[in-house]
Amino acid sequence: MADPATHRTVEAVWRIESARLIAGLARATGDVGLAEDLAQDALVAALEQWPESGVPDNPGAWLTAVARRRYVDGVRRQVSLERKVAEIGRELTEAQTPMDEIEFDEHVEDDVLRLIFTACHPVLPRDARVALTLKLVGGLSTEQIAHAFLVATPTMAARITRAKKALSDGGVPFEVPVGTELAARLASVLEVIYLIFNEGYAATAGDALTRAELYEEAMRLGRMLAALAPGEPEVHGLVALMEIQASRIPARTGRDGRLVPLPDQDRGRWNRLLITHGLAALATARSISGSEYSGPYVAQAAVAACHARALVADDTDWVRIATLYGVLAALNPSPVIELNRAVAVSMADGPAAGLAIVDTLAGEPALRGYHLLAAVRGDLLERVGRRDEARAEFEQAAAMTANTTERAHLLARAAACA
């Protein structure tokens, strides 16, 4: 591509149009993998032709027309091939007019919702759901996704190909599940979006503490889902959780690039617009469900909201946060939540009370090698004055984290205990 400006324009058009394009094609063909291939063909055609012809006035319609023609051509080839082997059956006459009666813009939003549910189908392993969602719904390139997850592009391409094949082999229908299936499938969608968010927000490896591309994409997916499925309280809960957490990003790293823990953050740097959005989404979730904590995302968002509402760290309502973690533990018992509850209890009732909970978690197999257990224990030990033990815990935590910024922070705390 000679002209980088046109290339960027095509990329932008792709981001805007691809989810709707792929979703419409998937409904027409009944095959998400094929739909994505056809859409990619159209993208290649755009990259070839637009630098010469200019970007069309309605780029979405252009891409749709090209993809559609490819499909019809493909079916025709298939038909003539099958004629040659004399296997003309009833399915064939159906296939001969593949998209003639399909109106693309009609119901395209329902199609996008179907696409999200299909990309997050539980038949796929978790990492494949994440990759496919970014590829099909987010409009990211395989290269971008590979880069974000620190794997080689061919590895990510193979993961995506396998995922598309698994959907096809598994006969996964292109639909939004109904009835009892909906709750479990929605949970998978929310999990995928939150995984993408956390991959960007918490960056499990590497130097970049925040990877805006990923968490912003997750927030966009969350808002999309909230607009497409407005009746689901947990969707709004997830949106609220992500927006409030993201509001702290400007305050989370110091000028020297080091991690600034929540109590020390300059709250004036928190993004008020995101907080306002998050609190509004939380209120929406509550008014839909008619209950205070309808699910784990709403409850987690409520915790984040407690922090967001406190203008100074000392104003934080730790008693309420401790209660919320109790609610969360009841909804979804997990040692990680128990660890968070221990922190909240230590703030509400003192470090000794928190330490008592943390000590019950020492033998938890799920927390083995989890640096935050050691980090929290170190913090509580330091606060009760057991500094030698605290230092050992901080050092252990530092050895366990893959994030260099976080490691530096933990080593500094260890040094302060000496």
Added chain:
Amino acid sequence: MRVMVLVKANEDSEKGEYAGHEAEFAAMGKYNEELLKAGIMLAGEGLTPTSDGKRVAFGEDGGTRVIDGPFAETKELIAGFWIWQVASMEEAVGWLKRAPFRGQTIELRRIAEAADFEGKVPQEILDAEKRLREQLPE
């Protein structure tokens, strides 16, 4: 990245004249819904005419004077804005091209992030402060 989309005023918006614009409002409503469903809209508001507005003028001495609307320079006035979260300026342009405007120019501006100031403003402020301190008597 975030961008702000600035919609300038015109005579009708300054008059608060909505009659005869029903189709435009409907088209704009549909467009806003599209933005919402694409998950890119962080904020979007229309402003009432400047006859409802005020200006506060600060003198060189920091003294203030309040000026009541309406303001004269119609073409420079803002009638509405959006804040969008997009991956690139090109994406913002792509979205804006889909908007149902006719016969007007809409402005796109990137919202500054902390990174835009780092290494720029704080250092200058620090330097200025240092100079000031050096001028102060012990």
